[in-house]
Structure formats: C-alpha cells, structure tokens
Amino acid sequence: xxxxxxxxxxxxxxxxxxxxxxxxxxxxxxxxxxxxxSDSTLLLYADYRRRLQFCDPYGRQLMISCGAALFNLRLxxxxxxxxxxxRLFPDPGTPWLLARVxxxxxxxxxxxxxxxxxxLRHRHTHxxxxxSAGVPAPLIExxxxxxRAEGVQLVALEDTTARRRLSRLVHEAEARERRVPGxxxxxxxxxxxxxxxRGDGVPAEACMFHPDCVALAGRDFTxxxxxxxxxxxxxxxxxxxxxxxxxxxxxxxxxxxxxAGQALQRVLLCAAGHGFAAGFHSQPLEFADLRALVRTxxxxxxxxxxxxRLGRIGWQARTPRRSVAEVLPHGGVAPAEGHAA
Ligand SMILES: Cc1cc2nc3c(=O)[nH]c(=O)nc-3n(C[C@H](O)[C@H](O)[C@H](O)COP(=O)(O)O)c2cc1C
Numbered sequence: 001x002x003x004x005x006x007x008x009x010x011x012x013x014x015x016x017x018x019x020x021x022x023x024x025x026x027x028x029x030x031x032x033x034x035x036x037x038s039d040s041t042l043l044l045y046a047d048y049r050r051r052l053q054f055c056d057p058y059g060r061q062l063m064i065s066c067g068a069a070l071f072n073l074r075l076x077x078x079x080x081x082x083x084x085x086x087r088l089f090p091d092p093g094t095p096w097l098l099a100r101v102x103x104x105x106x107x108x109x110x111x112x113x114x115x116x117x118x119x120l121r122h123r124h125t126h127x128x129x130x131x132s133a134g135v136p137a138p139l140i141e142x143x144x145x146x147x148r149a150e151g152v153q154l155v156a157l158e159d160t161t162a163r164r165r166l167s168r169l170v171h172e173a174e175a176r177e178r179r180v181p182g183x184x185x186x187x188x189x190x191x192x193x194x195x196x197x198r199g200d201g202v203p204a205e206a207c208m209f210h211p212d213c214v215a216l217a218g219r220d221f222t223x224x225x226x227x228x229x230x231x232x233x234x235x236x237x238x239x240x241x242x243x244x245x246x247x248x249x250x251x252x253x254x255x256x257x258x259x260a261g262q263a264l265q266r267v268l269l270c271a272a273g274h275g276f277a278a279g280f281h282s283q284p285l286e287f288a289d290l291r292a293l294v295r296t297x298x299x300x301x302x303x304x305x306x307x308x309r310l311g312r313i314g315w316q317a318r319t320p321r322r323s324v325a326e327v328l329p330h331g332g333v334a335p336a337e338g339h340a341a
Contacts, residue, residue, distance in 0.1 A: 020076035026065035029192035035328040054078040067261015080118040119272035124275040128209030129240035130311025153262035157244040173283035174217035191221040199322035215241040242311030248302035260305035
C-alpha cells in the first residue's frame, strides 16, 4: 500500500483542519492560500498568484482572506479539544509564510466553540435584501466581543447620517470600478456562469439580485449594469439593507490584516450561528481617498479593514471550494518562492 493510500495520522489530521480552513470567505472566492504540514506543525502560506491586481494591489484583502482561513483552522483544532499555538509570520526570511500552527495542550471544547464550528458549513455571503428583522442589541455586543478578542473593533453604524455617508462612499467606489475596464475585466475572470463546476470564483447562483437593490451598491458579478435594459433595478429595498458594520484595526500592517481576517471570520460565524448572514462591500477600501473617508466614520486612529452589512435571510446560495489536495499538496511540501509576492 502506498503512503498516499495510508497517510500518517499527522497528514490525516492536517487534512481535517484544512478542510475547515478552506470554507473561509475570500475576495472573489479567490482562495489565495496554501498549506503544508510536517509532524505536529501546520503552515499557512499566501498564494500571491491568486492576488487581484486591481482590487487588491497591496495584498491587504488577500491577507484578510488568509486570516479568515487561519481562524477556521484554529477553530477546527479547538473543536477537537486542543489549544492551537499560533505564531504569525514565524520566519522573517519567508514573508509569504503567514502562520505556523501547532497542537497545544488539551482543552475541553466550549458551547461557544461548538456554535461557531457548527456554523462553518452554513455561513455564506449574501448579495441582496435582508428580511425586515433587525439585529438584536445583545447579538451586536456579542459580535463586538468576538472581534475584540482578536484585537479588532466592530463599529456598528446605527445613525442615519453615518449610514448615508457610507452608502455614498460605496456607490462612488462601485461607480469608479464599473467605469475602469481593468476592474471589470478582473471581476469577469472570477465570475462563473450558472451551472459552472469550477472550484473557485463567484457563481451566478450567488448573485440573484440586482447589485443596486439595497442602500450599499454591490459588485456586478453578472454584468447586469453593463446591459442597457437592466441598468437600473426594477425594485429596490433600501430599508432592507441591514446593519452596516465596519471592522477596524489600530494599525495597518500585515499583522493587522491577518488579525482583521481572523476577527472577520469569528464575527461571521457567530452571526451565522444565530441565524444572521453578511453582505460584503469592500469597494471604498480599494481607493486611498475613499478609504480615508470611511476612516472618518470609525473611532479616531483606527483603520477600516472591512465593510459589511448584517441581517436575516430566508435562503442563500453555496459557493464552491477547491479540494484539499489542491491546497495541501501531497505530503504537505512547503511552497516555493514562486508563490510569493
Ligand atoms: C476580504 C474580502 C473582501 C470581500 N469583498 C466582497 C465584496 O466587495 N463584494 C462581495 O459581494 N463579496 C465580497 N467578499 C465575499 C466573497 O466574494 C465570498 O467570500 C466568496 O465568494 C466565497 O463565498 P462565501 O462567502 O459564500 O463562502 C469578500 C470576502 C473577503 C474575504
């Protein structure tokens, strides 16, 4: 029997963790991560070949996506009853090595861990109106606590002026992206038609509403706004936009981006565990001038990393993932420098 048909317990454990990690959200479902394992260590690498050149020239959102995958990995280890021991950027000479995760001491799993872990497979991005049910105040507090535990602030924009300002900034950013061919071309590269069976990108099934149907403009994955007849939505639901939220960090370093990703996923899973979904509106953070204006909505000194809206939904589409074998190469060999920035 070959080693592959009878993998070692370490490889089997690594595959179990990576299966959870890849369920993380990522910009345009680009899944810009790679994993490697050796004995009791799991390594998370950034795969810069999957970075989006127009939306994400500095790799900030790539790093946030990898941070979300890292949180899933930690959560899966915790669910098995072990404390993960995590070191971010463990090797200064290999900056695309984002984290080293090792199995720590036994620790009984908690109801919170169980709730988040159970939400891993249900959580998906929502693009469209929410129901009219609001997000209850105790849940907003719980989400903020989860973000804080990762060193990140969750800022809920509840007053009308702040909501209007954010809405204008998202519209301005989205209008710019629709005008510039580079952004449109990049979006098309990751947009997948109905019934497509690729393991990455955003399927049309996940974009069933017009991108302009709520107060925060969405990305136009299906090209509706490029077709004259449907340039404007037939119906809009600004009152069903949901709770607008910004995640912020005290600095804007690679470490902050990785932390923002872990906080993002922790917040999303907690929301999903309580029956709430999120829509993402990252466009204004992709232009320095608009990001500076979003910053004025956050507490002084904080840097905005994610713009989300939260609410209840009746139904949501699934998105595909690449297989574990594609991201944890056979035997867990470390990726070469070619995968670096
Ligand atoms: C850093 C980051 C930025 C994102 N920005 C957007 C966005 O602006 N618009 C959008 O519709 N989805 C956005 N998403 C969501 C991804 O498109 C989504 O996670 C991906 O398609 C996988 O689908 P899932 O979340 O349903 O599993 C973003 C996700 C991440 C991690």
